[in-house]
Amino acid sequence: MKTLYKKLLEDVRLKEGLNACFNCGTCTAICPAAEFYNYDPRQVIDTVQSKDDSKILELLKGETIWYCGECMSCKTRCPRSNAPGLVIIALRALSIKTGNFIESEKGRQLLALKRTIGDTILKYGYCVHIDEMTTEMHPEQGPIWDWYRNNRKAVLDRLGGNYGQEGAGILRKISNQNLDELQKIFDVTGATEQFNYIEECSRKKALELKLEFSSGQDEYFNHVYEVNNMNHHKI
Amino acid sequence: MIIEGKERIWKDYQKDIAEDNYYYARSCIRQNFFPGSEATFLRILISELGKDVYDDPNHTTCTGIAYHSDIVPLETTMTVVARHFALMTSAGYKNFVPSCITSFGLYTEIIETWYEFPETLEKTRENLYKATRREFEIPDNLAHTSDIIFKYRNEIEKKAKYKLVNKKTGEPLKIVEHIGCHYSKMFPHKGIGGAEYPYVLAGMVDSWGGSVIDYPERRHCCGFGFRQYAVKANRGYSISCSKKKFDSMAPYKPDMIITNCPGCPYFFDRWQYALSEMEGITYGENGNGIPAFTYEEVAGLVLGYDPWDLGLQLHQVACEPVLDKMGIDYIPENKYKGLNNIDLGKPEKATHLKFY
Numbered sequence: 001m002k003t004l005y006k007k008l009l010e011d012v013r014l015k016e017g018l019n020a021c022f023n024c025g026t027c028t029a030i031c032p033a034a035e036f037y038n039y040d041p042r043q044v045i046d047t048v049q050s051k052d053d054s055k056i057l058e059l060l061k062g063e064t065i066w067y068c069g070e071c072m073s074c075k076t077r078c079p080r081s082n083a084p085g086l087v088i089i090a091l092r093a094l095s096i097k098t099g100n101f102i103e104s105e106k107g108r109q110l111l112a113l114k115r116t117i118g119d120t121i122l123k124y125g126y127c128v129h130i131d132e133m134t135t136e137m138h139p140e141q142g143p144i145w146d147w148y149r150n151n152r153k154a155v156l157d158r159l160g161g162n163y164g165q166e167g168a169g170i171l172r173k174i175s176n177q178n179l180d181e182l183q184k185i186f187d188v189t190g191a192t193e194q195f196n197y198i199e200e201c202s203r204k205k206a207l208e209l210k211l212e213f214s215s216g217q218d219e220y221f222n223h224v225y226e227v228n229n230m231n232h233h234k235i
Numbered sequence: 236m237i238i239e240g241k242e243r244i245w246k247d248y249q250k251d252i253a254e255d256n257y258y259y260a261r262s263c264i265r266q267n268f269f270p271g272s273e274a275t276f277l278r279i280l281i282s283e284l285g286k287d288v289y290d291d292p293n294h295t296t297c298t299g300i301a302y303h304s305d306i307v308p309l310e311t312t313m314t315v316v317a318r319h320f321a322l323m324t325s326a327g328y329k330n331f332v333p334s335c336i337t338s339f340g341l342y343t344e345i346i347e348t349w350y351e352f353p354e355t356l357e358k359t360r361e362n363l364y365k366a367t368r369r370e371f372e373i374p375d376n377l378a379h380t381s382d383i384i385f386k387y388r389n390e391i392e393k394k395a396k397y398k399l400v401n402k403k404t405g406e407p408l409k410i411v412e413h414i415g416c417h418y419s420k421m422f423p424h425k426g427i428g429g430a431e432y433p434y435v436l437a438g439m440v441d442s443w444g445g446s447v448i449d450y451p452e453r454r455h456c457c458g459f460g461f462r463q464y465a466v467k468a469n470r471g472y473s474i475s476c477s478k479k480k481f482d483s484m485a486p487y488k489p490d491m492i493i494t495n496c497p498g499c500p501y502f503f504d505r506w507q508y509a510l511s512e513m514e515g516i517t518y519g520e521n522g523n524g525i526p527a528f529t530y531e532e533v534a535g536l537v538l539g540y541d542p543w544d545l546g547l548q549l550h551q552v553a554c555e556p557v558l559d560k561m562g563i564d565y566i567p568e569n570k571y572k573g574l575n576n577i578d579l580g581k582p583e584k585a586t587h588l589k590f591y
Contacts (some may be wrong), residue, residue, distance in 0.1 A: 012309070012348055012351075012352050012355060013309070015352075016348070016351070018466065026359075031474075031478050032443045032456045033460070033463075033472065035475075035479075036471070036475050036476075037471050037472070038401060046335065046436055066462070068456070068460075069456065069460025069461065069462075069463045069472065069476075070303045070414060070455040070460070070461055071416040071417075071420070071422055071459075071460065072421045073416060073454075073456060074338075075420060075421050076420045076421075076423065083421075083478065086335065088307065091556040092305045093305065094306065094549070095370070095558045096305065098505050104285070105347045105468075106462075109462060109466045109468065109469070110262070110305065110306060112465075112466055113301075113304045113305075113306050113462060113466065114306050115463055116306055117300055117301045117306065117465060117466065118306050118307070121295075121296055121298060121301060125295040125296060126263040126266065126267075126295065126296045127262050127263040127296050127298070127299070127300040127301055128264060129267065130267050132545075133267070135572060137467065139509075140470070140474075140505045140508065140509040141505060141551075142505065142509075142551040142585060143551075143582040143583035143584070143585065144548075144549060144550070144551050144582045145551075145583065146583070147571070147579070147580070147581070147582035147583075149548055151573070151579045151580070154505075154573035154574070154577060154579055155549070155573065155579070156270055157573065157574050158543070158544070158572075158573050158574050159270045159271040159274055159544070160270075160271070160274030160278075160544075161270050161274070166292070167292050168290040168291065168292040169290065170261070170266050170270045170273055170274065171267065171270065171291075172292060173268050175292070175293070178293050178295055179365045181318065181366065182295055182315065184366040184367060185311060185314045185315055185362070185363070185366045185367065186307075187316050188307045188310060188314070188362050188368070189308060189310040189311040189313075189362050189366075190311060191307045191309055193432055194306070194307065194308060198306070200312045207512040215321065220293050221499075224466075224468075225466055225468065226468055226469050227468055228468040228469070233471070
């Protein structure tokens with residue numbers, strides 16, 4: 001059986017993102033996540049570089065790898081041209097593939113991301129859509145968003161949009177043929193399988209946590225979307 | 236020809252940008268939150284500059300937000316991007332121009348990966364054909380839409396009706412420029428000025444009469460962080476990043492923020508509103524915030540477009556203080572009207588931020 005380290009090595013992002021790190025800590029100094037969370041990308045890289053599978057497994061099951069914001073500021077500053085952000089992406093992909101994401105609070109949030117961003121792509125052809133984005137889920141949007149949403153057809157007409165209509169333009173309706181092509185790409189390249197696996201692992205966890213699990217914004221969705229045990233932060 | 240001295244050093248910070256014939260790729264975020272900006276980009280390119288831009292109804296998301304939220308595999312994103320290139324190829328174009336910075340970074344990363352690991356390109360071609368029967372060419376030229384506006388900034392200046400100048404005092408407006416992280420932090424040689432001296436927005440400000448503010452957190456992330464914003468439980472990360480920037484820029488009393496990524500103006504706008512509601516903080520003068528604009532909106536103001544055609548009414552932080560300083564002629568009561576002056580009512584007032 002392949003070690004976790006060998007599995008990581010198969011990912012082009014790890015090959016691109018990790019040369020020889022000499023632990024200078026520049027990545028941690030520049031990292032927005034390291035300022036906010038109990039997070040130190042230097043230590044993550046050090047762990048991966050150790051090739052110690054038990055420590056890598058701890059990363060895959062833990063909270064740490066989910067703290068990065070993938071801004072890639074680390075890539076610019078590393079004197080050895082490493083990209084800890086890319087290593088994080090490879091670790092997250094392996095955590096999902098091995099089902100270990102379900103063991104951490106932050107990892108379990110993948111269900112909410114899949115059901116919002118993922119399902120929106122296959123429904124509308126874009127990652128976000130005004131029809132789905134409410135101030136209940138996004139209170140920071142403010143009253144102007146409510147006014148815009150309530151009048152979206154008229155506002156978008158004024159701004160040169162093509163809301164919900166065929167043809168080119170802003171927030172047009174994406175044709176079924178184009179949505180079908182997206183779906184087929186998802187089927188052929190593993191996204192559909194990954195979506196199903198996230199749902200399946202989440203269903204089992206919901207059973208364990210005694211939370212209602214069905215679809216959309218069910219009890220388990222709201223739990224992973226809103227719960228923060230507050231042990232993640234620096235302060 | 237031997238390139239010497241400074242010229243050689245700065246060569247690394249230049250970028251080839253196609254002259255004309257662009258395949259335009261819309262942004263998930265910009266379409267929803269700043270729709271007027273995408274309309275304005277096309278208006279400037281087509282009507283003002285006479286360029287050929289293809290706006291393809293078949294284009295979709297690149298999956299960038301999903302990819303950086305880790306829910307879709309790299310192979311999926313590569314194949315969706317390949318489909319976009321196939322659409323460009325079949326439409327007869329070679330210059331790809333995305334509206335989104337996440338997309339621009341991802342297209343760049345994927346093309347680099349294909350060169351570095353040719354087996355991934357071969358696999359992507361196979362996947363795309365299997366899923367859609369499509370084939371593709373890699374673009375000859377890849378530039379962000381802000382690169383195009385930068386390239387033609389002086390032509391825009393020649394047509395300008397207004398300058399980024401305080402009309403009463405004659406002083407240049409003080410402007411914070413914020414570059415989206417994925418514009419050049421990953422591949423510095425793909426951005427104008429690289430990651431150290433990004434000039435894509437500062438160049439516009441210089442050409443249009445403003446003055447760029449240098450402040451300590453100038454290159455800090457806006458705080459999107461993908462999953463750090465998309466999931467409610469994580470949003471403390473996002474608002475903290477933005478707050479760090481506001482606190483750092485506030486002492487310089489900026490008149491506005493200009494951005495090139497669709498997400499950054501959204502966070503700078505919405506988090507100012509949230510901070511005002513949570514803590515009563517307002518970062519501008521007299522209960523106003525610091526308006527956060529897209530570069531298309533700023534170009535549109537300079538060209539004299541109606542602010543309400545640009546979509547400035549969709550910002551939670553009011554734009555009026557900037558309009559007044561620039562001496563822009565606008566009709567305040569048309570702010571919340573639809574086509575043909577149809578009355579659409581008014582939004583509710585925020586608790587602290589000034590409402591117009």
